Amino acid sequence: MTGAGPDLFADLPGGPRICHRVEGPEDGAPVLLVAGLGLDLTSWPRRMVEGLLERGSRVIVFDNRDAGRSTRIATPPPSPLHSLLGRARPDSYDLGDMAADTVGLLDHLGIARAHLVGMSMGGMIGQTVAARHPDRVATLTSIFSTTGGRGVGRVAWSTLARMGKRPARTAQESVERHLAMLAHIGSAVFPPDRDEEVAWAARAWERAGGVRSRGGVPRQIGAIHASGDRTGELARITAPTLVIHGDTDRMVHPSGGRATALAVPGARHVEVEGMAHHLAPGVVPRLVGLIADHLVRGARGAGRY
Incomplete structure (x- = not known):
């Protein structure tokens, strides 16, 4: 998991404080990695970051609002019933707000255009940035994400049941929950490194302030949920887009990746056999190769697949 570089902070005008890290040469092509639901900036595998750095990229990782060391939003969370029914509170922020945070971070760093790589919810945020701020996105890579469309990318009921448990109360319980969820949504073909996952979960608990998160x-x-079906908006994306999904995903059904590729004009869709909802060591080299090739195509102005 990502561990190099100090935590830096960007106080966005009228927005949250965003914790981030930057690595690589200042003149390298900026690659912004957008984390998924509840994950912090350290959730990106170190092997993946180093693979991009070795290709000369400038890699930026950050904590979304309500994750890691970024600002906790003061509005009450939705009730479990609201979450189960797919409903948002009237005062909920949405993916557009999280996309604005992402653009605000680019502004803070003085980056005019970046290659966006998002996983799961991070893919949704990246999609929203690409649709609403096309001039800021050189290429988009959406990993095991979806469109918000009804009937596609649905979470398995068995996964929902596990997500509905009360929050962990201690660091040890948080680690155990993480390992149990990973055993459910991970892959037997590309298994996790247990020691790495234990270490990451313990660090993530500490970075998030434990119970405060x-x-x-x-x-x-x-x-x-507040963002609804974004299929129509995705049709406005002009950045060269790569959609990657596993064929055994219980968190975001593979239909979500297929729907995303269909919604974005000219997108390339790669469904990785045996990959689930986890950036496991065995699949990272394949992902780095796909992303690196996509960045080169985008830099050359290939535009479409």
């Missing part, structure tokens, strides 16, 4: 995941889920 409990409302973050429900509020982020509320943001997804």
Whole structure:
């Protein structure tokens, strides 16, 4: 998991404080990695970051609002019933607000255009940035994400049941919950490194302030629900787009990746056999290769696949 570089902070005008890290040469092509639901900036595998750095990229990772060391939003989280029914509170923020945070971070760093790589909810945020701020996105890579359309990319009922448990109360319980969820949504073909996952979960608990972070995941889920079906908006994306999904995903059904590729004009869709909802060590080299090739195509102005 990502561990290099100090935590930096960007106080966005009228918005949250965003914690981020930057690595690589200042003149390298900026690659902004957007994390998924409840995940912090350290959730990106170190092997993946180093693979991009080795290709000369400038890599930026950050904590979304309500995650890691970024601002916790003061609005109450949706109730479990609201989350189960896919409803958001009237005062919920949405993916557009999280996309504005992303653009605000680029402004803070003085980056005019970046290659966006988002996983899961981060893919949804990246899609929204690309649709609403096309001049800021050189290429888009959407990893195991979806469009918000009804009937596609649905969470398996078995996964929902696990997500509905009360929040962890201790660091040890948080680690155990993470390992149990990973055993469910991970892959037997591309298994996790247990020691790495234990270490990451313990660090993530500490970075998030433990119990203080409990409302973050429900509020982020509320943001997804508040944004609804974004299929029409995705049709406005002009950046060269790569959609990657596994064929055994229980968190975001593979139909979500297929729908995303169909919605974005000219998108390339790669469904990785045996990959689930986890950036496991065994699949990272394939992902780095796909992303690196996509960035080169975008830099050359290939535009479409």
